[in-house]
Amino acid sequence: MRATPPILAAFVVLVFSLSVIWSTTPSLALTQLTFILFSLLVTIIISQTSISTLRSLALPAYVIAILSLIFTYILGQVTRGSVRWIEIGPFHLQTSETAKSLIILSFAYFLTQPILRPWRWLFTRILLLLPIALLVLLQPDLGSTIIISFIWFGMMLVSSLPRRYLLALLLTGLIALPLGYQLLEPYQQRRLTSFVNPYADPSGSGYNVIQSQIAIGSGRIIGKGxxxxxxxxxxxxxxxxxxxxxASFAEEFGLVGTTILLACLTLILLWLTKQIDNPDLFASLIAAGAFWQFFSQTIVNVGMNLGLMPVTGITLPLFSYGGSSLLSFAITFGLVIATSKKTG
Known part of the structure; x- marks a missing residue:
């Protein structure tokens, strides 16, 4: 496995991330560097784990994901009307982020189980997803709920379940979308509608998108520096x-900088795509989950910054500030590297 291109790409993304954080919030640059080094250590440790050991950890990972979300909902800190973080010493852990990587491991195990009755098999996998999705939605964290759903469905595509069952599930989900919209909080509905015309409420729900577009546009070709x-x-x-x-990066580095950044993110995605082509279904499912986690967050965040997607609070992988997001991707990449080896 050629790992050099994705490693170099990830290194460039992390360097760009540190430059933006040092530029916009210099007091957090050292903290982010600490997060990066710790996440690198986590990736190295997990990458040395055998596939057989990872399979044995799949069920505990599922239980830990649910318990951490319950614990957050009961005892977590309320920030801006949401309960998403728990305190661990001086750090704040966003459990919805780590849940993404934990469900990749657990569902890679669940989806390798024999399919004797397809509808029953599919229904039980939906039931396994629901507690995690609902607990994240109750925080409330609509963005992470959407990402978790993408991860689950992307892994289902790689499973042995016949495609017609997935198509029926997808059509059911599309039909239920209007009902889902009605169940959202008013501020979430405003976010979903403001991206169509952010200037309808320029000082309210459309403010973030408008300022982001101004920042990106003002960067022009080479940025402001x-x-x-x-x-x-x-x-x-x-x-x-x-x-x-x-948007901060685009303003300072312009089209040239953002092109390099997006090219590096694309290289990582291409590497993940290659890992899906693995004869071991368990390994293939983990790579698929990692791809959809990375791909969906990249598309949603960049689209949100450009005003092409609703504002959902999703971070850009390896780039946005935050230890929880870095830790989540550290675990995910460690899983992919570990299962890509011909061991276990």
Missing amino acids: VRQGTQSHLRFLPERHTDFAF
């Missing part, structure tokens, strides 16, 4: 180092 961005440094751009870090 490090620490020269006006939208981010004058704090017109909200969440300039987390949800809208891409």
Whole structure:
């Protein structure tokens, strides 16, 4: 397995991430570097685990994901009306992020079980997904719920379940979308509708998208330079180092910088795609889950920054500030590397 291109691509993304954080919120740059080094250690440790050991850890991973989400819902910190973080010493862990990597491991095991009765098999897999999806949605965290659903469905595509059952499930989901919209909180509905015309409420639900578009557009070809961005440094751009870090980067590095960044993210995705082609179904499912986690978060975050997708609070993989997101992808990449080996 040639790992050099994706490793170099990930290194470039992380360097760009540190440059944006140092530029917009310099006090957090050292913290992010610490997160990166710790996440690298986690990836190395998990990558040395055998496939047989990972299979044995699949059920505990599922239980840990559910318990951590329940614990967060009961005792977590309320921030901006949401309960998404728990305190672990001086750090804050967003359990919906780590749940993404844990369900990749657990569902890779669940989806390798023999299919004797397809409808019953599919129904039980839906029942296994529901507790995690509902607990994340109750935080409330609609964005992570959508990503978890993408991961699950992407892994189902690689499973041995006949495609007609998945097609029936997909059509059912599409039919149920209007009902799902009615069940959303009012602010979530405004987010979904404001991306169609953010200027309908420029100082409210459309503010974030408008400021992001201004920042990206003002970067032009080569950008304004490090620490020269006006939208981010004058704090017109909200969440300039987390949800809208891409816009901050585009303002300072321009089209040239964003092209390099997106090319690096694409290289990582291509590497993950190659890992799906594995004769071991368990390994193939883990690679599929990793691909959909990385792909869906990239598309949603970049689309959100460009005003092409609703604002959902999804981070850009390996780029946005935050230890929980880095830890999640560290676990995921460790799983992919471990299962790509011809061991276990």
